[in-house]
Amino acid sequence: MHRLARSLPIRAAAAVLAMGLLASCGTASDTGSASEEGSAVELASASLLDDPKGYVGAAHAPMPETAIEPVADDPTPRLPATVTDSQGTKVTVTDASRILALDIYGTISQTVFELGLGDRVVGRDVSTQFAEAKKLPLVTSSGHDLNAEAILDLDPTVILTDTSLGPWDVVLQMRDAGIPVVVVDSRRSLDNVGSLTQEIADALGVGPEGQILADRISQQADETAAAIAAVAPSDVKDKLRMVFLYVRGQAGVYYMFGQDSGADGLIEALGGYDVSGEIAWKGMKPVNDEGIISAQPDLILMMSDGLSSVGGVDGLLDRLPAIAQTPAGKNRRIVDMRDNAILSFGPRTSDILNSLAVAIYAPESLS
Secondary structure (H helix, E strand, O other), X not given: OOOOOOOOOOOOOHHHHHHHHHHOOOOHHHHOOHHHOOOOOOHHHOOOOOOHHHOOOOEEOOOOOOOOOOOOOOOOOOOOEEEEOOOOOEEEEOOOOOEEEEOOOOHHHHHHHHHHHHHHEOOEOOOOOOOOOOOOOEOEEOOOEEOHHHHHHOOOOEEEEOOOOXXXXXXXXXXXXXXXXXXXXXXXXXXXXXXXXXXXXXXXXXXXXXXHHHHHHHHHHHHHHHHHHHHOOOOHHHOOEEXXXXXXXXXXXXXXXXXOOOHHHHHHHOOXXXXXXXXXXXXXXXXXXXXXXXXXXXXXXXXXXXXXXXXXXXXXXXXXXXXXXXXHHHOOOEEEEOOOOOOOOHHHXXXXXXXXXXXXXXXXXXX
């Protein structure tokens, strides 16, 4: 992957994300459709800002729906497949005819579809929203809770998941029922997209197809990273100072993601300056006035439903008035993206980076 890539761990963030997502009245996963987000704009053809730091206004980074492009047509799984999953559990998969692929972002399910095994998927989580899977029955309830009865009713022959969904007792119950459960890496990052893709493919007996898909994702992401690097300021003093806020107004959840939270790598990949290192803001912590004012961000990244949960930019400034004392607040420089996309990566890594980069460096191209 591109040398800008840094880890975007989700395992540590899962508790924070789940707490906010479950407490909110709705999430981007179940209240918005990718198909409603208009057309994609390519950074290479966008109208770039002369002065990204001086721009005034918020921008939504759309993730329009794109068709699944399998790397193989109806591949035949090479089974049995025995793998050691991310928790060190040895699992043997003998039947991949009825697959459940479940995580908080829908990344695993999209990977399975891109591998050419979509017709074998029998259910979905609430974050799996692409057209090819949307008619599948849900096995999550109350947001992102796994529903044991719904899962068992679908009689899956293999379950792929990670640690981002719960309750964990449901996962253990599936194993006790004799269903092979493969727990893949919970991190979502630029530097582990390939290995995650391979984990999923190996568990389903389609390792060669996994390599093809991983190579495709890597090539596309590298090309997008290069396009971003070509337009983003190269001098540190000229880079946009960025922070990532995770907000759920209904639950009173206000976090700033710092070093090793995952958002730091995303900011770097977007050509921004990650302020968390400068102010020694590590991990995910409740945001406070001192932290915001010390950060002095030029731009704030957010999840769309998080921004909506506080009433948009005006509501954010009202609930966190310290933001008004920063360049981002004065210029209303907030960039948001669908909750189940912004930190998901996987097959749409290139699309995520491109859309965010357009919203940052060429927002007028989105109108």
